[in-house]
Amino acid sequence: MFNYITNESTQVYLERTMEEEKHRIKNFYVLSVNDAPIEKMNYSLFFDRHIEEGSIVDLEQDEGNTNTPSYIIDEEEYARNKELYYKIRLQLRKRIIEKMAISINFYIVAHSTQGSNAILNNDQLLENSIEETKAIIQNETFIGKEDTWDNFYIWLQNQLKIFILEEMILLDGIRGIKELTIEELNVKFFELLRFNLATNKSFIRKFSHNVDHYLKEWQRRLINEINNNVSASLQLGSVIEQPENGGAGSDALQPKYMSNYANVLNNVAYHVVRESIYKKKFVIGDEGIWPKYIFEKGNTSGNLQIIPFIKENRNFNSAYENMQQIASNLVRQMSIIDVDVLDILCHLYLQLAKNLDDIVEIELRDILTMRGLRPKLNGDGRRGGFETKQREQVIHSLKVIQSLWLTIDKTVMYKNNKPIQVEVQGRTFLFKNANGEEYEVNEETCGKSITFTVDKVFAKYLVSSKRQMALLPLKAMHYHPARFNLEKKLCRYLSWRWRTQAYKGDYQQLNKVNTLLEVCGHGLNNRLPIRTRERFEKALDKLVEDKIIADWYYINWDENRAEGKGWAKYWLNTSIVIDPSPEIKEHYRSIERVKKPAKSVATSKDMQSSLQTELIQRMNRVRRNHNLTLTNIAEEIEVSASYLNKIERGLVVGSSKIQKKIWEWLERFDQSF
Structure with a gap:
């Protein structure tokens, strides 16, 4: 007592x-x-x-x-x-x-x-x-x-x-x-x-x-x-057991709840933050003092810097002396757990916030439990508290997230269904108390609960008419960060791909092995490339076992090539189809675009049919004569292999621009056709 x-x-x-x-x-x-x-x-x-x-x-x-x-x-x-x-x-x-x-x-x-x-x-x-x-x-x-x-x-x-x-x-x-x-x-x-x-x-x-x-x-x-x-x-x-009511979707912040999945943002800026933590390729250039990660993806470019947060009432000069060292330490100590915590914050904010300026409050244990951790047992066999090390790791991840300063130099968003150029910068999440004052993340301020909101960068994407949110399997946070590192990263990349493909309802688009490894920050083991392949295939099998994906298979992969010299380069350029789970397809079914009839490339239906038949025959002939795959052709024509496959099978006609590219490509091989 x-x-x-x-x-x-x-x-x-x-x-x-x-x-x-x-x-x-x-x-x-x-x-x-x-x-x-x-x-x-x-x-x-x-x-x-x-x-x-x-x-x-x-x-x-x-x-x-x-x-x-x-x-x-x-x-x-x-x-x-x-x-x-x-x-x-x-x-x-x-x-x-x-x-x-x-x-x-x-x-x-x-x-x-x-x-x-x-x-x-x-x-x-x-x-x-x-x-x-x-x-x-x-x-x-x-x-x-x-x-x-x-x-x-x-x-x-x-x-x-x-x-x-x-x-x-x-x-x-x-x-x-x-x-x-x-x-x-x-x-x-x-x-x-x-x-x-x-x-x-x-x-x-x-x-x-x-x-x-x-x-x-x-x-x-x-x-x-x-x-x-x-x-x-x-x-x-x-x-x-009452059936779920249907109804029109709401434009509120809160997305539809789905068991075993988290809801996260699905824009370029959000993926850049994840990618930067995966790769840890921050550099300090001649013009800057903070570790910086520069990116350019499609029509979006900018950089992400590590700038530790300093309270306004602190002496900046005295704090500045240690800030660069703190920033360097944060980069060095970054881990995939930081991405877990980022996704959890995003999910909980989307679940709890009704408006963009809402400050939401969660307990530290909410983050720990969403990571799949369990409180340790106390003396009488009941659940006690979480380990100090686990809590410290979460607080460290929150410090990393608080230090992220994102600058979008150029991107395209939509207002009233019209594209507009946007420039914006700020932090990812702001940690504010109930009075709206920012506070520094540490053991004292985050000992039990945290209060936070989004800063203007993510807010821009949330108010956009093209706002996208993706379903992320909770397993992405549950997997052990060391033993299932690749599985965690594949979950996130596939989550993004499926959401972008959902609009067309086409989940059969090809993924290059090299692309999948690169976005996950994994390179080829040049001395023993078979280890990379075995680890990669083991990760995909694990996702099938855990029902995150329905199936996966190679396209045009010849196993005999794996026995010859230089097989690794051939394997890296091989494509894979990864089929999402039925739950993912069903969830995104409501956002599929109603497919419009393909536009005719000729004024006569008979002429269109004749030209299409000739195009398909010539593509098949060139491919056989030159031992080419659809992936090879698709890369040169700059279309997806799955779309080219549909053209070759006569399922779609293709736009006049794409057909012109295909004709020009064919003429380079045999002028006699």
Whole structure:
């Protein structure tokens, strides 16, 4: 109980003293007034936390919140206004039951054989399910009995007595407490109790933690009662198994929730940030002082710098002396875990923010659980806390993210469906408190929770009419950063490819082996290239095993070539088809563009058919005579091999521009045709 207790006799004496002093404290009631409803936007976050931790979700999302007023009422005052105070107690009781209903509902959803999306994707279904669960708890379980709450209030009062008396003994000693009269003891006790409940966050967290443990025992009993009660189980099941309602998509920030997937941004700027961390190819040029990663992708160009954050009230000159070294250290210590944390921040922001200027709050453990980590077990076999090293790693990743300064020199966005040139710069995420003030990420400011929002660079993409969000498998964060490094990176690249291909509904576009390795920051083992190939194929097989992809296969790969000299170069230029999972295809089906009939390249249908037939025949003949693959031709004509394959098979005609390129290419081989 106390640090200075060194022997059993002292322990017994202290316990006896505590018991004696407890009986000298007058009876009292603590009334908390909190009419604020539980925010709907946190439901999916609660569910994610429950699934990741494999246990009942904590009741208190706002543990340690001192904004809820609490009043200490003595027995005489309570008796004079019993009806009023009892109504306040009933309000608190209803709130506790509501939180339990949410938690138990999630437990039932997670353990149901049916899909969980029926509730999590539909607010009305979720609300209906919670209301029915509340009614079951109130009317069909021990929670509806008055004795249950009387015992709870007695326990609650006893806990507060112990906590306050412990503090009084530490301050005044046992002798000092015993020498107080009953009146003096009660005056000091209630002064300290009011102070702690009003302003002492540490005291409130400690007390809330004990209350949570008490209420979790109620939850476990409730789950057993509900699962053993056929009528209650059927009522819950009937709500959970309702089919998901259709409806038009919303233009709100929050994307549709999908189990086992996170939602992340899918623009060039976001991919550049990931890529820069993968490759760690930051350099300090003659004109700059910060590590810089320069990029140019399509119609977007710019750079990403590592500029550590400095609070405005700090002396810049004194801080600047160490900033360059700090920036260099951040680059050197970058890891794929930083990308995990970046994706988690993006997912949680999109889930929780309703507007672009919203500041969202999450707990540090939300990041840890989304990474697939589990709290360590304590002495009695129950889940305790996360390891210090795990928490420190997340805080370090947050420091890396806070230091990212992104400059877009040129890019094209769309406004009113018209392309416009845009220039913008800023950080990726801003870490701000509730007052909108930026704070420095460290162990002190992020010990339990973090508050953040997007800066103007990502905000530009979120308000664009061409805003894109992609589904990222949670496995990308769950995979071990060392043993499954390549799998994590392939998940992210394929997530981006599938989202860009979804518009056309064409997931059969080819991927070059060399491209896949390059975007993942993996090079060829020149001394033993077979190791690179084996590792690459093992990673793809792992993605199939974990149902992230449906299948993969080489195109025009001759296994006999692998036995000859120089096979690695041939293998690197071989193409692969990677088929997404059925869930991905189904999710993106709603955004597929309705295909328009191909435009005719001739005024006569007969002429068009004749020219198309001749084109196909000549392509086949040239390919056979010169032993060429579709990939070889596609690279020269500057189209995708899958599109060229459709032209050769007569499935599409192709634009006049592409047909002209194909004719010009054919004429270089045989003028006699």
